[in-house]
Amino acid sequence: MFERKIPKDLDCGMAMIMEIIGGKWKPCLIRNISQGHRRPSELQRLNAKASRRVLYQQLQELEEHGIIERIVYPVLPPKVEYFLTELGNSLLPVINVMDDWGTQYLKNPHKRPLLKLGA
């Protein structure tokens, strides 16, 4: 897979939650799923800018962290659905607080001295 050289130390809560929601697409995925978009293909469509590969990887990690649950229906063509676990649901308020703050920030350019967004 990939051999990590520098060990992660999830010493504080902050590091822990960053480990969980820190991926580039994870917050989006959590949101999408919470809004009823459960199937992988749907999530791909909603996050068209993300490579399919990465979405699956991040979904896997969310699953490993116990944030989402993956249900496989034994049908053909395959059908899979993701659901937020109870733990995942408990994350929603946190994400909302973060998003609210970020949205406020975006609305107040005067408080935003210089943003080098590159490219």
Place this chain on the structure above:
Amino acid sequence: MFERKIPKDLDCGMAMIMEIIGGKWKPCLIRNISQGHRRPSELQRLNAKASRRVLYQQLQELEEHGIIERIVYPVLPPKVEYFLTELGNSLLPVINVMDDWGTQYLKNPHKRPLLKLGA
């Protein structure tokens, strides 16, 4: 400096706040400063595992985003202090919510199926 190939799109609040606090040491720095540790050398001591270089970089970014303010005292040897801006202060509750959630997660291993921490 570094030429970004893939443009960042800070389309939603979530992306925005991640841009601001997403650095490896940024939440720590914000906390440290909020707790009265203002001088660069102090921050280095508190985050001994981080390279000095990276700390400075992240401090710069926090400053550019308007989260902290840098005061230079014209003395020798040089003296610099960082302070949270009003905006930076408004970030503290958000960070606390995140940290609380993460701390809870750390306390409940049964809700934590498999953690591949590597190394």
Place this chain on the structure above:
DNA sequence: GGGTATAGGGCTAATTTTAGCCCTATGCTA
């Protein structure tokens, strides 16, 4: 003079994260 400490920039390398292609398999429709 040689050591400390102060605060940082320049530059490159190591590490980690994302992205992009290939491949599997089945059943449907045109």
Place this chain on the structure above:
DNA sequence: TAGCATAGGGCTAAAATTAGCCCTATACCC
């Protein structure tokens, strides 16, 4: 038969982040 959709793994490359060294300058102490 060809093409689409379904859901993913394998592998490698690109991009981004973080780390690690070098350097500057001044004033103190021994």
